[in-house]
Amino acid sequence: MNGIIKIGVLSLLIATCLSVGAQEEERYRRSSLYSVLINHSEQKFADEIRNSFVQIPVPDKYNDHELAPKVFRVSAKLKNASSDEENAQITDFLERNKVASRLVAKWFNRDRSTGICDMDLVKERGLYDASEFDRQMAERSARGKAMLEDAGEELIGHTFVLVNDIRYIDKAQRSAIWGSVLSGLGGIAGAAMGNSSLGRSVNNLSQSVGNMVETIKGFKVKINTFLYQLVWDDETAAVFYEKQYTDVPDETKREAFEQARGNYRLKYVGKVESKGSTTSFMGVNLDKPEIMVRKACQRAIDENIVDLQTEFEDFRTSTPILTSEPITASIGMKEGVSEKSKFEVLERVENEDGTYSYKRVGVVAPVENKIWDNRYMAVEEGAKGALLGKTTFRKVSGTTPVAGMLIREI
Numbered sequence: 041m042n043g044i045i046k047i048g049v050l051s052l053l054i055a056t057c058l059s060v061g062a063q064e065e066e067r068y069r070r071s072s073l074y075s076v077l078i079n080h081s082e083q084k085f086a087d088e089i090r091n092s093f094v095q096i097p098v099p100d101k102y103n104d105h106e107l108a109p110k111v112f113r114v115s116a117k118l119k120n121a122s123s124d125e126e127n128a129q130i131t132d133f134l135e136r137n138k139v140a141s142r143l144v145a146k147w148f149n150r151d152r153s154t155g156i157c158d159m160d161l162v163k164e165r166g167l168y169d170a171s172e173f174d175r176q177m178a179e180r181s182a183r184g185k186a187m188l189e190d191a192g193e194e195l196i197g198h199t200f201v202l203v204n205d206i207r208y209i210d211k212a213q214r215s216a217i218w219g220s221v222l223s224g225l226g227g228i229a230g231a232a233m234g235n236s237s238l239g240r241s242v243n244n245l246s247q248s249v250g251n252m253v254e255t256i257k258g259f260k261v262k263i264n265t266f267l268y269q270l271v272w273d274d275e276t277a278a279v280f281y282e283k284q285y286t287d288v289p290d291e292t293k294r295e296a297f298e299q300a301r302g303n304y305r306l307k308y309v310g311k312v313e314s315k316g317s318t319t320s321f322m323g324v325n326l327d328k329p330e331i332m333v334r335k336a337c338q339r340a341i342d343e344n345i346v347d348l349q350t351e352f353e354d355f356r357t358s359t360p361i362l363t364s365e366p367i368t369a370s371i372g373m374k375e376g377v378s379e380k381s382k383f384e385v386l387e388r389v390e391n392e393d394g395t396y397s398y399k400r401v402g403v404v405a406p407v408e409n410k411i412w413d414n415r416y417m418a419v420e421e422g423a424k425g426a427l428l429g430k431t432t433f434r435k436v437s438g439t440t441p442v443a444g445m446l447i448r449e450i
Contacts, residue, residue, distance in 0.1 A: 067167060068360050068388075068446055069396070071198040072105035073098050074143065075341075078130070078205045081113050085208045085333060089261070092334035093206070099345060101357035101375065103165055105199055107142055118205055118264075126308040130203050130266055140304035141297075143199050143270050148285065155294025157285050162191045168394070176394065183393045190395035192277050199270040200355060201306060204341060209260040261336050263314040265344040267355065268306040276304070309355070312347040314340035331417075338416040346376035349449070358386065358398075358446040367404055367433040367441055372412030376449070377431055379408055383447040385438060402438025404447060406431055 077093045079086055090111050098104040118129055134140070144150075148157035159177070163170050168187065176184030284297040349356045359371045371377055385402035410432035411425055418426035433447070441447070 068358060069165065069167065069194055070101060070103045071200060071355065071357065072165070072195070073102040073200050073202065074105050074107055074139075075110070075202040075204065077111045078114050078118065078203060079111050080117075080207065083208055084210065085259075088330055088333040089206050089208065089337060092330065092337050093204070095334060096338050096341065099342070099357075099374075101359060101371075102200075105143060105146060107139070107146065122264075122313075124311055127266060127311075131306075131308065134201065134203075134268065134306055135302075138301045138304075139201060140270055140306045141301035143201075144196070144272075144280070144304055145297075147196055147199070150297070154289045155284075155286050155291070155297060156289060158287060162195060166191045166195050167396070172394070186393035186395050188277070188281070189274075192272050194396070196277075197270065197272040198354065199272075200309075201268040201270075202345070203266040203268070204344075205264040205266070206337060206340075207262050207264075209262055259332055259336060261314070261340055263337070263340045263344055264311060265313075265341065265348065266311045267309040267348050267352065269309050269354065271305050271307050279303075309352055310348065312344050312351065314343050335417050342374050342415065346374075350376070356448055358448045361385075361441045361443050361445045361447060362430060364440060364442045366407075367435065368430045369433065369447055370412075370430050371447075372414035372428075372431050373418070373425070374414045374416070377406055377411050379406060379411070381406055382436065382450045383433070384450050385441045386446040386448060387439075388444075388446070398446065400438075401445070402441060403436040403450070404433040404441060405436050407434050 075096075075098065077090065079090045079093075094110055098106060112133065114129075118127055145152070147161055148159065149161060150157045159173070162168075163173050168191075173184075173187060176187060279300070280297075284293050284300065286293040357375070359369045359375075362368045362370060382403055382405050384400050385404060386398040387401045389397050389399055391397060409425075410428065412428040412431045413423045413425040415423070433441075435441075
């Protein structure tokens, strides 16, 4: 027994060390994301879609920059929902709710009652040496100014808002055939058993299963995702730092920020629509339709995020290399990785002024049959590659990547 306990403790220690190591490898600069849902209260499954959406986490390749609330009700159909143009209703909603200024306030942990701010989140997400950052800021040196500009461009300026317009597509008419078949089989079984309680139970159960299958077979969503980016240019940053930022109670600066909330803005980047591919509901229990709804919604949203990354370079994410022999990374089909994908290898370089830059040192591509299927519930449906845990790559050109280097899809 003692030997078993020792082995268990040793295994726990090893797992802890591996976990810590993985967390250290995951330290790299990410864009920040706030995702909201436009919920249509009049449509079928509105509550189920809303409940599923709030459970969907921020993708791990982005910083969680969520605000409250995450769900907004819209009773009327959005204008331009089928157009690539900016949707005036959504933009108006973001402006009326002062979302841009709230994103800025979160970056600096601003206390609304006192106006007090700090740079803790900037230092943490920017991977700056905290003591050196504070010293340069206190001395108001040129190096400190460069670090602020670096943080603004690489971190604050890469804050995005995703507005998801989710609509249920009712395909129950076609799927009703399946429900009718099962219900009919149940009726035949019940008739064969006569009016016994067992016969009635079989009949009722078959009716229930038939109705559930009918619903599952017919469930499908279409999601329009609108992407916005926080504007953080030199002028905006200068006004904030000079007239609104304070690390001690200052009523003048507190009020200056409140009065300037409307001056902060989000720029519209673009929009994509889920392709509407049918989601497999293998692995979903018939008695848990809420899982079915989440699977359909999460897969479609992940698909849209991949499409937005493909179309808009600023929204693309980077992923750290885990091992060099073989070359592996914690990325997969959820992020759109396929046999046709290619990734540039980036080496992080610290410049003399304390800022960071990334130098391309090579190109890698996924290895056939070694692409991780990390989509939501891929394991439950028994998808190929769901148990890999990572994707394996091969070197195409340049330097062989080492752990900690980043890859970004070309």
